Amino acid sequence: DHQSTAVPSSQVLHSDVIEMEPETMETKSLTDYFRKMHMDAVMTTC
């Protein structure tokens, strides 16, 4: 009987890996910061 000699299902199931979604890290972009500064300077000049 194949079934009786198979790996118990509980042991099989423990091997499965849960795939989590990535963390969302907050960003502070220098490129955006300087683009904004540049735009502000242009607006002031106008």
Add this chain to the structure above:
Amino acid sequence: EDQSSHIRYRMEASCLELALEGERLCKLGDYHAGVSFFEAAIQVGTEDLQVLSAVYSQLGNAYFHLHDYAKALEFHRHDLTLTRTIGDQLGEAKASGNLGNTLKALGRFDEAIVCCQRHLDIARDLSDKVGQARAFYNFGNVYHAKGKSVCWTGAEPGDFPEEVVTALKRAADYYDENLAIVRELGDRAAQGRTCGNLGNTHYLLGNFRAAVAFHEQRLLIAKEFGDRAAQRRAYCNLGNAFIFLGEFDVAAEHYKKALQLARQLKDRAVEAQACYSLGNTYTLLHDYERAIDYHLKHLIIAQDLNDRIGEGRACWSLGNAHTALGNHDQAMHFAEKHLEICKETGDRSGELTARM
């Protein structure tokens, strides 16, 4: 006076150039090189505290992605102190969020919760919906990780101690709060992430039908973006849920899709995991020839990657499958290999299983 201001100007320009290069490299995923440029930018120094905050924050994030959480903690703390000192509320909210994620990764859940709450409080004060949603997502992740960290081993999904269930239910509540906001904002990418983690939370709570529904939503959104890594994760999680629903054929189809995507993404470690899951699924289906085929594939990759623990698991599974087919010589060969690896890796429980 002129010379001094000229030197200061040159320093600012030099710091900025270095930091912008660090930012560019990190965007490309080269965090090691990015860190070097940010560190150099700090050495040069700047009097612009917004620039300094951005450099601290990006350095913290780079170290986070490199899994150097102690260094990530150091820089996110510097950022938090700085933003508080200069009264930059939005900056403080972001620093708190990043610090919370880092503390979660370090298993310091209670401190992480304090940071998430600060992130949320500031986002509420500023009527920042996006910030609130992100704080809820982080809260969910902390409670999910907290639940998994307590009494995790030995029990099966749906059968965890009360403390674990409480943490997982809180995680689900926070993810629900996040989902309500990101749906309102029409942020599909955020919806995808939350659906994936809600699916995992319901899976651990034993709500396997709900888990399937969320993972299917996650899969749909991943397809909208052509995000193959997210599709692979969703297929793998769907496979896991269908195993617990007793629908092994359906689970196998999902794991096969996960395997196909892992190969496309050229990610050998997740390819090995998919092969292992398929081997186990065919064992449950009593199709031992196919189980052996997948476990052998897993074994080859584990050997290539020098993953002795994976190799040991493959040998153990192959021993069982050969036993089921009555191939006693083969079964003995793999059982001996398994025992040898368990001794080498110091896996006492595996060693005891192997001796049986």
